[in-house]
Amino acid sequence: MGLRLYNSLTRNKDDFVPLKKGRVGVYVCGPTVYGDAHLGHAKSYVSFDILVRYLRYLGFDVTYVQNITDVGHLTDDADEGEDKLVVAAKKVKKHPMAIAELYTASYFSDMDALNNVRPDICPRASGHIVEQIEMVKILLEKGYAYEVNGSVYFEVSKFAEYGKLSGRSLEEMKSGTRVQVSKEKKNPEDFALWKKAEPDHVMQWPSPWGMGYPGWHLECSVMSTKYLGKTFDIHGGGLENKFPHHECEIAQSEAAYDVPFAKFWLHNNMVTVDGQKMGKSLNNFINLKQVFSGSHEKLTRHYSPLAVRQLVLNSHYRSPLDFSDAALFAAQSGYDRISETVKKLRKRIQTTININTNSNRAKEVEDQLQSTTKSFEAAMNDDLNTSIALSVIFKLVNFTNALLNDNTLSKEILIPIEEKFSQLGGDVLGIVVEEYPSAGVGDDELIDELVEGFIQERANARKKKDFAGADAIRDRLDHLGILLEDKPGETVWRRK
């Protein structure tokens, strides 16, 4: 059975069949770059990273497009508020584009740390103003939009299928009194395609309707079409953008081109922090950099980026995920366990002399790897059930550790296990990496030397049966976050 994905458009798990055999176009709503990436970004982009990685594992040639929003999203009401980038820029007295540049770099650095593959194309909204103006022109020509006083609005009632994604009817929306009515709009549900800019507005461009800037839904329609075509395979984004953002994208694109927009709509769920909604305007969000360094009052320690990744994979992308210090701690422990096993396995492969001494275990290993692959693919095929996929990796961890107790294994038996870890845990899930730092992360030689010195001292004490002295050394190092482990013939250390 092949890959099935939950399609928000059909409200069903549909068999995934690409439009063009062997090729898949994926568009994911990217970040608005006016602040550091937070836990919500982690869940969202790890989830879609897994989609892309798994599609590639299945052999598809994937084009992954993720935009960078550097203009156009406003602070409060869709058509009345300020540009968020402008607000952030004013605070530090910089040009909005400088803010966009700063946080774009910050975003990629955090996503790299989470081991997300880079999208193939990361188009900027500000770099596609011309195309956005073109699309507005088409919508005006076709009678789906109207111009008022230098601004252009999309007339929602002209698009019969408006609401098909979010399941809202126009009647419902009309009854909702919370939509602030702009006096320029014919109907409250109409949305801006192009907004007239006041003279002091920093971000503005010339257009047939005067100086202005694009509406907040337009960029995704334009850039997905430019790089993936008018109809493409998968559009992903956060659940909170299902309405109105994605609904408006569909309306604009299908009205303009008369062909279906995205075939599959995937929505990932939200994160909470200690059970509370995390929102940019609520000021309770935790940045990824704070998690990686441990510098947030809600955190008792720092956590590895890949532990955060593992916590995301521990639940399903369509389930909400609650971040808490305890949950992060658990994910870190689990991540460390997998890492230690893979390290141990690789070390054994390196040090094992290549003689076939215990080939009767080869069948056992082969069976295990086969069932691992089968269970893993079954889980991922079922709407990317990473929680089960992760449990399959843990079963392989358990199997491997038990196997490694046998000292008579040949290299040939161990190599396929390592390859399986690298493929499923590495290529697909992204939590097994090619190179692990030898000891503590980022430690310089000085620390290495110092710890080795203490280990030597302790070894001398132990030789003399001075266990109190030996324990004192270990305790002091433990206090500094350095763990000693006595292995046969050597003592190794790592950071907590």
Add this chain to the structure above:
RNA sequence: GGCGGCGUAGCCAAGUGGCCUAAGGCGACGGUUUGCAAAACCGUUAUUCGUGAGUUCAAAUCUCACCGCCGCCUCCA
């Protein structure tokens, strides 16, 4: 007010009619190992899935009611 979702062990979390006397991880406890630890391995840790009623041969999974939590409807991944 309208729309949608969730409530599973100490914690995170999968499962959505029979394979469930409910994956997996963390934690805790016991054992093997160790000078003692750590790591690893073995074992224990929900007879029960918010509460109550119903449908069914069969329910964590379907229906209804109630309680609690959350999201969207306004920028947000």
